Amino acid sequence: MSLKLVLATRARRLLHSAVNRGWEWVQRHGEITPSTLGRRRFAHFGEGACIGFPTGAIYGEPWISIGDHTLIGTHCTISAGFVPGLDLGPDLVVRIGGSCSLGRGTHIVGHQSIVIGDDVFTGPNVYITDQNHSYGDLEVPIGRQWPENNPVEIGDGCWIGTGAIILPGTRLGRNVAVAGGAVVRGEFPDNCVIGGVPAKILRHHDPVEGWLPPMRPRTPSVTKEEFTMLSVCGHEGLQVMQDRLREETAGILQERLREDAQGLNGNGLNGHTLASENGSPAA
Structure with missing residues (x-):
């Protein structure tokens, strides 16, 4: 890479940083x-x-x-x-x-x-x-x-x-x-x-x-009082809210997967039935 190209690249980066700041x-x-x-x-x-x-x-x-x-x-x-x-x-x-x-x-x-x-x-x-x-x-x-x-x-x-x-x-x-x-x-x-x-x-x-x-019933992971307190605690409060929401969402997804699995089993869609529907002989 030529010196001219190196200098031009650095100049663009500096200009980009200066404009954003x-x-x-x-x-x-x-x-x-x-x-x-x-x-x-x-x-x-x-x-x-x-x-x-x-x-x-x-x-x-x-x-x-x-x-x-x-x-x-x-x-x-x-x-x-x-x-x-x-x-x-x-x-x-x-x-x-x-x-x-x-x-x-x-x-x-x-x-x-x-x-x-x-x-x-x-x-x-x-x-x-x-x-x-x-x-x-x-x-x-x-x-x-x-x-x-x-x-x-x-x-x-x-x-x-x-x-x-x-x-x-x-x-x-x-x-x-x-x-x-x-x-x-x-x-x-x-x-x-x-x-x-x-x-x-x-x-x-x-x-x-x-x-x-x-x-769909849902129980928040924080009380109303806790949420009010977190919402006025600046960046630290927002970080706690972000972490709680991530944990809560992961729990909701796991619960839905369990419900879906139970629904499939309840409808008889187990491995034997699925194999039969795909053309394979049932055991």
């Missing part, structure tokens, strides 16, 4: 946190909250409230009003509760009222809006027709899967799971699983009978 520095210092000046633009920016960098479009901050310990991923858009600089009145337009986690690329586009409760988690690229265009005049392009607002409420503890769309007028109860890719409009009760286009209830929890249809 530089980008990490930019991301770290571009975040909006309670210790940065960017938090002053918001009606409320809670303790321990963070908006990752690079952001999407963020404007109308005086009408946006973000709760304590809420984490908002990179490339997220959070807006209030049509464009920056408008007076939107005395009330908040977008209210995001505490301890939420919004996946990267999520859009929250508010014009009247979007209320997101505490402990709401979303996957990437979720879209939530309280405004849509009407379609009353066939002679006017849809995008130029007068818009309609309808408030959105998302209850505490909801989980919204990747790519879901929450349309104006949606009201989700507490602990509602929304399947990825669902298009949601309407009201849904507490403790249910919804999905589809348009979204409908796929599973719900009955106070007497439990989950309908039933779920």
Whole structure:
């Protein structure tokens, strides 16, 4: 290998390392946190909250409230009003509760009222809006027709899967799971699983009978109190959670293998039967 090629290879490696370290520095210092000046633009920016960098479009901050310990991923858009600089009145337009986690690329586009409760988690690229265009005049392009607002409420503890769309007028109860890719409009009760286009209830929890249809029973390897403690213990807590989940998953797989083996034996699919089906004489 020539000296010129060796030097070029080393230069590329150094440049690669410098670019990555530089980008990490930019991301770290571009975040909006309670210790940065960017938090002053918001009606409320809670303790321990963070908006990752690079952001999407963020404007109308005086009408946006973000709760304590809420984490908002990179490339997220959070807006209030049509464009920056408008007076939107005395009330908040977008209210995001505490301890939420919004996946990267999520859009929250508010014009009247979007209320997101505490402990709401979303996957990437979720879209939530309280405004849509009407379609009353066939002679006017849809995008130029007068818009309609309808408030959105998302209850505490909801989980919204990747790519879901929450349309104006949606009201989700507490602990509602929304399947990825669902298009949601309407009201849904507490403790249910919804999905589809348009979204409908796929599973719900009955106070007497439990989950309908039933779920596979599962006992977590940690108590609720232990999980809460681990989730706030930083890197060490996350490592413990990772190890516990690995052990738990291995146990689940072993249990399923045992169940499958018992099912095969119960159906008479033992070695003799399988040999006969394959054309070999049974012993």
